[in-house]
Amino acid sequence: MNKTRLRKYANLIARCGVNVQKGQEVIINAELDQPEFVAMVVDECYKAGASKVSVDWSYQPLTKLNVRHCSKKVLGSMDEWQLEKWEHQAEVLPCKIYLMSEDPDGLKGVNQKKYAGAMASRSKLIKPIRNKMENKYQWCIAAVPGKGWAKKVFPGERASVAMEKLWEAILSTSRVNDDPIAAWNEHNANLSARCNYLNSLGIKELKYKASNGTDFRVGLLPNAIFMAGGEETLGRGVYYNPNIPTEEVFTSPRKGDADGIVYSSKPLSYGGQLIDNFSIRFENGKIVEVKAEQNEELLRELVNMDEGASFLGEVALVPYSSPIRQSELLFYNTLFDENAACHLAFGRGFTNTIKGYENHTEAELHEMGINDSIVHEDFMIGTSDMSITAVCADGSEVAIFRDGEWAF
Numbered sequence: 581m582n583k584t585r586l587r588k589y590a591n592l593i594a595r596c597g598v599n600v601q602k603g604q605e606v607i608i609n610a611e612l613d614q615p616e617f618v619a620m621v622v623d624e625c626y627k628a629g630a631s632k633v634s635v636d637w638s639y640q641p642l643t644k645l646n647v648r649h650c651s652k653k654v655l656g657s658m659d660e661w662q663l664e665k666w667e668h669q670a671e672v673l674p675c676k677i678y679l680m681s682e683d684p685d686g687l688k689g690v691n692q693k694k695y696a697g698a699m700a701s702r703s704k705l706i707k708p709i710r711n712k713m714e715n716k717y718q719w720c721i722a723a724v725p726g727k728g729w730a731k732k733v734f735p736g737e738r739a740s741v742a743m744e745k746l747w748e749a750i751l752s753t754s755r756v757n758d759d760p761i762a763a764w765n766e767h768n769a770n771l772s773a774r775c776n777y778l779n780s781l782g783i784k785e786l787k788y789k790a791s792n793g794t795d796f797r798v799g800l801l802p803n804a805i806f807m808a809g810g811e812e813t814l815g816r817g818v819y820y821n822p823n824i825p826t827e828e829v830f831t832s833p834r835k836g837d838a839d840g841i842v843y844s845s846k847p848l849s850y851g852g853q854l855i856d857n858f859s860i861r862f863e864n865g866k867i868v869e870v871k872a873e874q875n876e877e878l879l880r881e882l883v884n885m886d887e888g889a890s891f892l893g894e895v896a897l898v899p900y901s902s903p904i905r906q907s908e909l910l911f912y913n914t915l916f917d918e919n920a921a922c923h924l925a926f927g928r929g930f931t932n933t934i935k936g937y938e939n940h941t942e943a944e945l946h947e948m949g950i951n952d953s954i955v956h957e958d959f960m961i962g963t964s965d966m967s968i969t970a971v972c973a974d975g976s977e978v979a980i981f982r983d984g985e986w987a988f
Contacts, residue, residue, distance in 0.1 A: 581747040586617055587624075589722075589751060592760040592824065594624035597720030598675035599820040602629030605674035609636045613681040613726035621677065630675075640686035640728075647690045647698075655694070656701025666709040673717040675820075680721060683728025684849045684912035695851060696881040703954035704886075711942060715932045716813055718820035721915055723750050732912050753904050753916065754825045764821065771808035774829050777988060778806040778980075782973040785837075786895065786980065788922075790966040792843045796862070798895055798924075799837030801949050802973070804933045806831045806897075814938050827904065827919040830896035832929035834949040836865030838892055842924065846910065846917045846960040848879070854912065855879045860926075860959070866890050867926060883926055888953030894925035900964050900984030914958050921962025922981070927955035 594600050606625045610618050622633045647655065669676075687695070730742035737745065755763040788796040808829040810821045839862055847856040858872035858879055867883045867890040870876065883890045898921055904911075905920040929950040931937050937945060946952045968981035979987035 581744060581751075585751060585756060587620055588760050589754065589756045590617065590620035590624045592754070592756060592764070593621055593677060593720060593722050594628045596761050596764050597722060597821050597824050598625075598677055598718040599818055600625050600628035600630050600675050600718075601816075601818060603631045604629070605672055606630045606633040606677065607636065607669070607674050608633065608677045608679065609638065610679040610724075611681045611726060612637060612639050614679070614724040617724050618679065621679070625675070625677075640683060644687060644690055647687075647695050652694050652698050652701075655698030658702060658705050663705065663709070666706055669717075670709050670712040673713060676717065676719040678719070678721045680723045680913065680915060681726035681729055682913075683726055684732050684854055686728055687851055687853055690853075692853065692875070692878045693881060696878065696885070699851070700885045700954060707954055714942075715937075716815055718813060718818055719822055720820065720824060721822065722754070722824040723913065723915060725750065729913070733909060749907055749909055749911075753907060753919075768809035768821070771826075771829060774986070775806045775808050778829065778970075781970055781978055783970045783978075784973050785971045787969045787971065788840075788842070788961070788966065790843070790961075790963045792845070792963055793859070794840075794842045794961055794963070794966070796840035796842050797838065798892065799834040799865075800831060800895070801834045801934070803935050803948065804831050804833075804950075805935060807930070807933055811932070814932070823915060823919075825904065825916070825919055827902040828896040828898045828923070830894055830930075830933075832931075832933045832950050833892050833895050834865075835888075835891050835929070835951040836949075838862040838865045842961045844959055844961060845921050845963050847874075847912060848957065848959045849912050849914055849917075850878065850882065850957065853878060858959075862892075865892070882955060882957055885927075885955050886953055888951050889927050889955050891926065891951045891953075892924055893927045893929035893951045893953065893956055894923075894958065896923045896925070896958070897968070897981065897986075898922050898962060899981075899986050900962060900966070917960055918958045921960040922966060922968070923958050923960045923962065925956055925958040927951070927953035927957055 625633045725743045725746040730746040734742040785799045841861040844858045847854045856874040861869040870879050931945045964984045966984050970978045
């Protein structure tokens with residue numbers, strides 16, 4: 581891949597993604613697949629004014645070995661120094677960059693129940709510290725190709741060709757063109773206009789229907805707003821883009837207010853494993869039944885990780901004609917696939933979707949109806965014939981989606 585274009589991508593992540601501020605620390609999480617590009621991102625962060633950039637490396641084969649040989653108790657525990665590291669982050673509020681390249685099948689064969697249970701235990705230890713940081717720091721998830729991932733997306737190609745094709749897919753859907761930052765400024769403005777219209781309607785609930793069997797309604801909070809694209813940190817007001825790419829307009833629904841059934845339109849990749857061809861049924865807001873042709877037990881483990889995992893935390897609207905959908909690729913990666921279709925997420929909701937959230941405690945925001953959980957997992961339900969109708973507070977109904985596209 582052309583290094584000039586890769587440099588533009590690295591600059592986009594540093595300047596538009598996390599928007600590094602002068603004197604700020606940066607932490608990058610990455611697999612071992614693209615060390616040269618990681619070095620580019622580190623360099624761009626320093627050019628943007630970072631005082632210190634650290635890289636935390638991970639490697640799926642080592643994760644598999646740890647899951648195989650460590651006890652569930654050991655896997656789910658954290659040493660004191662690890663918790664102190666999180667406490668340091670809560671204090672200094674670094675930028676956090678996540679460069680995803682994992683093989684979707686990289687953890688195939690691990691003990692699903694053991695691994696999911698251990699990750700739940702670790703998440704519970706981290707959650708109180710993470711809550712201190714919530715909405716106060718810049719973060720960005722972006723992607724780089726890994727060999728296993730590239731071969732999964734382009735199975736008929738040699739590894740080198742597959743890697744090059746995946747680079748091109750990542751860069752094009754991430755708007756890395758002649759002037760990526762200008763492209764993102766325009767994109768954010770368009771998403772903001774969508775939000776403004778939706779927020780003007782006073783939507784009480786959304787009703788979904790599709791020919792694959794999806795028949796579902798979800799209630800929204802009267803004091804919640806739709807958000808999209810860039811966000812601002814609480815306190816310092818730093819504007820950043822948490823997802824590169826992104827096409828979604830989203831909000832957090834009212835906990836306990838959802839009924840019906842939804843069918844997946846794309847696989848869900850979790851922890852290096854794929855959950856495919858699944859359905860989720862809701863009653864009184866709670867997931868009461870899951871079915872899947874592949875990894876049903878893992879899906880069941882996920883929606884039962886804690887009390888909040890079986891309730892919704894996000895409703896996201898994405899047109900079927902999004903650039904990611906137009907690529908005609910199945911990325912086997914939630915960052916991309918969620919932006920190809922309308923989706924929901926079970927688990928933790930977004931407290932910053934509440935108007936004036938900064939004036940309320942976390943407990944008050946949850947009392948208002950924002951779901952709380954140690955998990956947040958997006959799953960795709962959008963189809964080419966999906967219709968979504970808004971029921972407004974005054975009783976009127978407004979078409980939001982028709983045939984998978986915006987109806988306004």
